[in-house]
Amino acid sequence: MSFLNKLLDGHEGGLKHEGMTPMQKIAMRFVVIGLLYYGLAALEGMIMRMYEIKPLPFIDESHFFSIMTVHPMVGIFGSSYMIVFGAFLFLTPFLMKKPIYSIKMANQSWMFIGGGTLIMWLAGFLFSYAPLYTLYWPLPADTEQFTAIGGIVYIVGVVGIMIGTFLYTYNVFKTIVYTPPGWEKQPAGELLKSALGITGLMNFFRKKDTEHLVPLPIAAIARGTIDVGLNAIVISTAGVLILIYLVANGLFSADMQGTWVDALLYKNIFWWGLDLVADGLVLVFVAGTWYLLAMMISGKDLYMQNVARAALFLEMVVSWTVWSHHLMSDQGQSNTLKVLSGEVVTAFELVTQGIAVFIVLTTLYKAKPIKMTNELKFLLGGILGFMLAVPAGIIQADLGMNRVLHNTQWIIGNHVHVAILVGLTMTLYSAIYVLFPILTNGVKLYSQKLANAHFWLHLVGGIGMGAFMGMAGIDGMLRRTIYYNGEYNTYMILAGLCGAMMLLAFVLFLYNIIMSIGLKGLLGIYQPSPMDTHECIAEAKDK
Amino acid sequence: MADSVDVLSTLKLVYTIYALAVISLIAWYAYRITQQGEVKPAKKAIFWTYVTVLITMGTGLHFLTFNLVPWVPMDLDRANIKSEKTFKITYKxxxxxxxxxxxRVPCNKYVIFDAYSEDLTYGFGIFRQDHSLVTQMQVVPGNGNDLMWKFGKNGTYYIRSTEYSGPKGAQMIVQDAVIVSGCQEDDTKSMKKGI
Amino acid sequence: MKYFMIILVLIVVALAALFIIKDNDLLLVGAIITIIAGFWIAVFQIPKESDS
Structure with missing residues (x-):
């Protein structure tokens, strides 16, 4: 079979999209767009890596910072949110053994998030809007450095992402609790309590334990989704606030600059919201995904399942109260908040994540010997990523260390990029490898050699990039800054090479996936499915 | 007295050892998990010991730095410590x-850097000539931003904004902004002739 | 659709809080607790809605 035929039709016939259920299609729609946005974020990252070695002549400073502004937004919302939401909108009904509440709403979710990300990205590309994603007040409403129209386009994009996020949140909870037409009445309230961990909490005070109505991964999805919703409220609020100022200030020249909003207070609320994603959603969702993957790979029950449930609940509560670790160098922030929220509560993330690592490794070990499949090696890579990145985070969340590490490349390298690229992304790749045959009705992977190359290039590139950025940070290199005199060139060249390895890894992965399912199959994912989900479930039940 | 060079080189050493250890651990685990062999039931005592170690390490780090890193107790108690001198810095x-x-900072005396922003959020960072960071704080508009510090070595330092304040703020540097003298020891990474 | 209505109210509340609170830890923590509690209430409205 020629290359062209394989590219169009896929490996061994590729993906037959006509036989896919609506849920398979929806999950694939999310994942494919999420992967494309990952590619965009990786390209942006590589441009910035090159710029940090030597500023590129065709990109000016303001555009460089607009790339830096959209880069985490594309990576977090366009890619991670999309892949996670797609997988969870598929897994929630799959694990609850009932149809999803609303297919229409699920489709709207990916359209809003995907479209919103594109609009937000255009604000950077076309208008060089660049207040960075932390949006420290009053920078995002500064119409001297940025055009009001650029800011408005950006916020419209962000609002789109948040609408998609609220729809996802509603759909997940409604799927857990609703009664499908013609089914026996489901105990909605009890299901919700079980999913959120209230049942487990009450069991501590009862003589006789009440049974958990939802499986453990659903508990993780539900608790992480609470953080997703809370974060969306905060980001939407910030968006509305910025919009008010941009419209009044930028378009109608009303003098609203000044101190109507306290910059430190805004910073507190904004970081409180962002940490629901960075510390809550990531750690809760990742732990839940690890548990599910460990059970699927080992074929065994999870070791210490009750502790795992309790740790997930603890992590959710911890994520509501850790935000002050971002304000340790803010002298106006109270010492009490710095010590309690910033240091002590944050230290418990080491505990909750450490518990998850232990439980997953023990569960897998009990099933040995296990074949080193793609999903297993990516899962181990993901675990390693968090084993490296979480302690790095605990170290910087210390009053002594933060004074010399805050806003340096250590934070963004050793902690953020290792957590996201090695920890989170490798976990997501593991999930993708597990779900791939389920979502595609058994399409065979085009090349195992390419999958191996993807793994090693991503792992070594990810850890290497984080390490070299971290070393530059220890030597004083700031994040969000341009160095014109080659002060940190050795580290930056090494980090650039590692970044290039990761970009190459992604290209190989994408090529492998496209050659496996074929372009026809890929485009077919976006055509409506002829099947009805309710009938699929009924058929599965009859079998 | 420990300075940021001591603290950061300790961090580099400890974290590198830790990183190599966990990478080796996972590599060993990945190899072992594919091998045949007897699996003993996991003891719960090991799990709970491990959890105790995690709690101790997580919180213990803060006790350690409180006692070993001189700027931690100084920062927490700065409202009650009398300073020798206060330097006003304005951002606009x-x-x-x-x-x-x-x-000009006298050696081993408490001084305060009092920064005020009239518009955006900036940062105040003191750097050595080799660009390593001595200390920093955020400079938030409408708020007090006071950083208490004590220098134990002679040197000439530059300051740079350590917080992003838009593209215009990427190169906010003031050379030779802080000069420390009167110490017995020199900061070898930050000596400058002719100052 | 009570869920979405409560979200809307919470966004307005958070917006109002940003203008009202000035450098006060207690009010800040209060606002955060209100948003957490409000969102839980919103989520707990979901099972009460009739399935259409």
């Missing part, structure tokens, strides 16, 4: 203005 329109330039 992406320009850092010093009331006194250079800021």
């Amino acid at each position: 329109d992406h320009v850092i203005t010093l009331d006194e330039k250079p800021m």
